[in-house]
Amino acid sequence: MTISLYDATIPTMIQMLDAAQRWIEKAKASDLADEEIASACLAKDMAPFARQIHWLNTHSIGAIEAVRKGEMNPDLDDPATELEQMRLNLGAAENKLRAVSVGEVESFVGQEVRFVSKDSGLDLPFTAENFLLSFSQPNLFFHATTAYAILRHKGINVGKTDFLGRIRITRAK
DSSP, X not given: OOOOHHXXXXXXXXXXXXXXXXXXXXXXXXXXXXXXXXXXXXXXXXXXXXXXXXHHHHTTHHHHHHHHXXXXXXXXXXXXXXXXXXXXXXXHHHHHHHTSOHHHHHHTTTOXXXXXXXXXXXXXXXXXXXXXXXXXXXXXXXXHHHHHHHHHHTTOOOOHHHHHOSOOOOOOO
């Protein structure tokens, strides 16, 4: 069986965005203030929860948009700091991913995509498939894991099944 680029990326991106929306729902139900959660981080040199969530969008629909234009730049936009807005942003990204067609993603194969950071002097060339699978997908998981761990650290009742979200099982016949 062969697996398509679409199958290797889009469903997993959707799964993680959906899971993160559910973590945020649990965070909203806690007695912690939005600002306390948004500004929480695991170490002084790590980005806070709000930015981790923001970068989930960057490395999902933002990665698809980068492939479309052939370039991604560091996303330094200010993140949402209200939990509900974070959840809505993730939902919007999920909806945009659901609208991406299999044919479009398959047409990306072999295209050039560059990650360019003028401030750092970086200009990294990729094929679209290597960009999505070796750069954006690992970043998506890194930021998802970090956001999840911050919530755990803050005492939010999330567990492994919350992290995994809606896994794609085969239904019994």
